[in-house]
Amino acid sequence: MANLCTDAGHGGSDSGAVWEGTEEKSLNLQYTLALNEELRNRGHKVLTTRKSDNPAPPLMDRCRLINAHHKNKAPEFDLIISLHCNVAAKRNEATGIYEPLENVKGFYAIYSAASQRAFQLASAIAQKVGANDIELRHNGMLTTIQLGRTLAWIHRTLPPAVLLEMGFMTNAQELKRLKDAAYRKTMVTAIADGIEAYLNQ
């Protein structure tokens, strides 16, 4: 039994990415609730940053809250997973309209290169997701160095943390899949398998 922390990216007035009427925060929440259920069914303890759209504490408050729990061992988290969906679009300078980069797609886990445990967690999840017929981008993993920026979630929290970009809403096929209940089940089962593979290392 492990103590796990999950986070549905964005929420409340922060919708995250929006594409063709779909808000990232809603997809993130659906996946996080399904992942929480999957992990609890496997006997793990799960704390989560938001269970509904509102209210969602701002990102830095979430990080501070998690660190306070962790330091006081209430509980000490084994890991943190933050779930997100992605977009890739380019602004057409003539029309001002954002056009999707249709060929950009796939799942990847973002982690800090400074943390060996975060690397192991990202590897274990990417391996299980890739083995379940879910398309990977960047071979399923990207460091924040490759990403070219720091992420509060990964750099400001104490336990090993990864941020999962589950797919691109700007790829029509991937958006359709992300909204599909069977795909969601496959995805969260694979993520839970990856978490357990990491915990059993």
Ligand SMILES: [Zn+2]
């Ligand atoms: Zn996001």
